[in-house]
Amino acid sequence: MAIRDWLAAFSKDVVEVQEPVATDLEATRFLLRHPRQPVHLRNLQGGEAVGNLWSTRDRVAAALRVSNADLLPKLMEAQAHPKDARVVARADFMRHETTDVDLRELPIPKLFPKDAGRYVTAGVWVAEWEGARNLSFHRILVLGADRGACRIVPRHLRHMYDEAMKAGGELKVAVCIGLDPWNLLAGGTSVEYGVDESRIASALTQSCLGKPVDMVRIKNGLTVPGEAEYVLEGRLIHEVHDEGPFVDAVRTYDRVRKEPVLVVDRIYHRDQPIFHIIVGGLDEHFMFMGMPREPVIYQAVSRAVPHVKAVRLTEGGCAWLHGVVSIRKQHQGDGKNAIMAAFGAHTSMKQVVIVDEDIDIFDDRDVEWAIATRFQADRGLVVLHDVRGSSIDPSARDGFTSKMGIDATKPLAADPAMFDKATL
Numbered sequence: 332m333a334i335r336d337w338l339a340a341f342s343k344d345v346v347e348v349q350e351p352v353a354t355d356l357e358a359t360r361f362l363l364r365h366p367r368q369p370v371h372l373r374n375l376q377g378g379e380a381v382g383n384l385w386s387t388r389d390r391v392a393a394a395l396r397v398s399n400a401d402l403l404p405k406l407m408e409a410q411a412h413p414k415d416a417r418v419v420a421r422a423d424f425m426r427h428e429t430t431d432v433d434l435r436e437l438p439i440p441k442l443f444p445k446d447a448g449r450y451v452t453a454g455v456w457v458a459e460w461e462g463a464r465n466l467s468f469h470r471i472l473v474l475g476a477d478r479g480a481c482r483i484v485p486r487h488l489r490h491m492y493d494e495a496m497k498a499g500g501e502l503k504v505a506v507c508i509g510l511d512p513w514n515l516l517a518g519g520t521s522v523e524y525g526v527d528e529s530r531i532a533s534a535l536t537q538s539c540l541g542k543p544v545d546m547v548r549i550k551n552g553l554t555v556p557g558e559a560e561y562v563l564e565g566r567l568i569h570e571v572h573d574e575g576p577f578v579d580a581v582r583t584y585d586r587v588r589k590e591p592v593l594v595v596d597r598i599y600h601r602d603q604p605i606f607h608i609i610v611g612g613l614d615e616h617f618m619f620m621g622m623p624r625e626p627v628i629y630q631a632v633s634r635a636v637p638h639v640k641a642v643r644l645t646e647g648g649c650a651w652l653h654g655v656v657s658i659r660k661q662h663q664g665d666g667k668n669a670i671m672a673a674f675g676a677h678t679s680m681k682q683v684v685i686v687d688e689d690i691d692i693f694d695d696r697d698v699e700w701a702i703a704t705r706f707q708a709d710r711g712l713v714v715l716h717d718v719r720g721s722s723i724d725p726s727a728r729d730g731f732t733s734k735m736g737i738d739a740t741k742p743l744a745a746d747p748a749m750f751d752k753a754t755l
């Protein structure tokens with residue numbers, strides 16, 4: 332769907348900004364003021380832009396026409412059983428295309444004062460190498476009319492890039508901006524190399540909406556999601572440039588690194604396109620970075636204990652470093668096994684709380700209540716020293732971190748009257 336249609340669907344939540352907004356920090360002011368509402372900037376340096384569009388689970392679930400509770404099972408099923416997308420002949424973004432590229436004319440903001448410059452943040456990259464297709468998020472620092480420095484984390488796109496450079500060539504890429512939430516969730520998914528994430532998006536829409544995702548072939552030969560507002564067609568070349576500082580998920584500045592340079596050869600866009608901005612460390616970032624990890628944690632903990640009810644990476648923990656898992660405890664020690672499994676599944680996580688299934692893990696206060704009334708540090712605490720952790724945690728030393736698991740499940744033989752919350 333076009334972003335304009337989503338804005339119409341959620342119109343009661345939307346903050347409309349009619350006044351002219353400059354790309355230098357001004358957009359951030361509006362986006363920080365309304366973090367959980369879609370903010371529609373009607374005139375961001377002459378173009379239209381939106382931020383915080385998918386900042387709540389409610390809106391993502393509503394777009395997929397499922398309940399919040401069904402979101403994780405649906406995502407898990409889609410990750411386990413990807414399905415083919417449908418290749419169509421045309422897409423709305425093909426209505427306008429130009430090789431007279433100037434990224435500086437697009438409504439791309441500089442978000443925070445010490446950021447290195449203007450950044451594309453909501454771009455899902457498509458690349459193909461030796462028959463494998465990959466979708467992933469990578470930020471782009473605008474360097475000039477047709478160039479950007481791109482943070483290519485050491486995962487699948489980096490592998491394709493390294494192989495292409497070894498072969499003495501370039502890597503053809505497409506950066507899709509203004510996607511529907513299923514493709515954004517797919518872009519944030521970490522599955523094994525060779526799994527085409529667009530097939531995860533398609534499995535998700537197939538099971539929730541009864542239709543596959545539409546893909547379309549662009550001029551450089553790549554096949555990309557058809558619903559994009561903008562598509563930047565280009566190449567990663569054998570050249571690096573300083574990238575950063577930039578505010579990442581933990582809302583601190585990520586450091587400067589030498590990163591690959593993207594050359595944009597062609598820009599496609601819809602009629603009156605709306606540029607999508609994801610602000611680092613706000614809830615919309617969490618939705619597409621953290622939430623796609625929850626099914627992975629769910630499956631790992633399910634192998635360690637008989638029944639997992641729910642998994643959540645918490646906003647307070649940047650939806651990356653801290654999590655909560657609710658289980659049905661059947662053996663003394665299940666809580667600790669769940670802790671070990673959760674840390675193994677999501678290696679960036681440094682704190683996990685395991686609770687019983689009567690606790691609402693989506694309510695931080697209820698989780699703290701479980702810790703307050705069911706946890707004793709001398710029996711329920713697991714501390715791991717010097718484990719490999721997240722690169723974006725400023726308190727980690729050289730990538731090493733300590734991890735804390737809190738088993739806040741009640742003792743198995745407990746008298747319910749002593750531990751269960753009283754109700755009428």
Ligand code: MN
Nearest residue numbers: 465466487522
């Ligand atoms: Mn991948």
